[in-house]
Amino acid sequence: MINLLVGCTFTVVLFALMRQVNQRWQSPLLNPVLLCIVTLSTTLLLGDIDYIDYRNATQPVSFFLEVAVVALALPLYQQLHTIRPYLLLIGLTSFIGITCATLIAFWLCQLFSAPYTLTASLMALSVTTPITLIVTDSLNGLPGVAAIMVILIGVLGGVFGLSLLTLAGVTKPQAKGIALGVACHAIGTAAAMEHHPAAGAFASAAMIISAVITASWVPMLFALLQGIIS
DSSP states (O other): OOOHHHHHHHHHHHHHHHHHHHHHHOOGGGOHHHHHHHHHHHHHHHTTOOHHHHHHHTHHHHHHHHHHHHHTHHHHHHTHHHHGGGHHHHHHHHHHHHHHHHHHHHHHHHHTTOOHHHHHHTSOOSSOHHHHHHHHHHTTOOHHHHHHHHHHHHHHHHHHHHHHHHHTTOOOHHHHHHHHHHHHHHHHHHHHHHHOHHHHHHHHHHHHHHHHHHHHHHHHHHHHHHHHHO
16 A cells, blocks of 8 residues: 555655756657656556555645636636637637537548447546546446546647647647647646646636537537447
8 A cells, every 4th residue: 555645745746847847858758648658657667566455545735626617717707808708709719619529530430340338338437537537437337437537638638739730830829728728627627728828727627618519419429429420
């Protein structure tokens, strides 16, 4: 068993160190979340530490992670006067983004003859983990697979998202924020926040709206797609 104090202290100190590394060298590949995942995974494997023991020893950190997601509303509040005229556009963009992501995931699953449970697990991956798990469970998918994919998408978006958007010719911080908020949920929103205050605010708005759309629209869209191929 891992002591609660040791587990929490190690995790918090590790993340603080990785943030320092990221700020020192300013490379997308040195994303703090990615570095922490790699370091923690390596430590657990080499130390022959059971993941369940580690998870139980870091429950307080998990609790405050949920609080941190709520804190993403701060830039949204600070930039509300700027966002308000674009709420309808953000909503439409979020709807299109979620719909396209679901359609592409469904098409790929059909292309590779994925079983129903795997297909259902990949339908709601552009939102925070709790909502993904709820939607996946309602579709009788595999919550574990959905959770892993959500984290992977968020990390990849946080590492490469801003660079890819710049390469694609997207220069407005507001547009970058919306793209990261829709596609990469909280981790992408955090990256947008560090990039520019306006990007963080628009990412927060897009993330919230996308969560509502995913919870209400994706189950209906999945049922419609299942009916089409039946």
